Amino acid sequence: MNALREGLPPLPPKMRDLPVDERGFPVPFFVAWIDGKPDHRIADPDKMAVCIEQNKCWICGRHLSAFKAFCIGPMCAITGTISEPPSHTECATYAATACPFLTRPHAKRREAGMPDNVRDAAGNPIKRNPGAVCVWVTKRHRPFRVGNGLLFDIGPPESTQWFAEGKAEGEAKGKAAGKAEGKAEALISLLSGRFGAVEPSWQEQIREADLVTLERWFERAIVAPDLPSVFNAPR
């Protein structure tokens, strides 16, 4: 039995029975075990079936309530779909704050030693860390079949909470400016996810904007057809 790594956020009670890997990370339910070792990069297709058929949490493997949480990147928020089944809100929040792939900006999934028979997730998953993740809680999600597997329509949200680099927007640095700062970073990630690199001059404007302005830009960023129209509202 390995000890939990120091510096991780406290484990929600539902995740306390999960095994712990050699690095000290809890091993989520969905992770495939290969030759007796967990490989966090690979989702076990059998676990996917269990989660869908038995209404279980993708992360802790326990029963889900009516509220289902998805840990999604900016692109999923726009397309409204994801390739992974839902989790408990507290389990998805833990992933958003502790998972190295989700909390380290620009981390790339390690491809070395991937077994040959591993299929990519359905849809067009990105293998690069999107920089910002959202815990999207819904009561109406729906799995549907696509050419290369299953996708989930994430449904209308009951609540959303964005995280950048493992910190909830608003928690960053615990000061009044922290909320705007977190929102600014999340907005920059969202914009670069949608429109590619955001020019430094735009980034500067975003980082200097107040919270009300940022919230307006954030709403527009989700539907805007191009980068300039995020900042200049069409009349």
Ligand SMILES: [Zn+2]
């Ligand atoms: Zn759970």
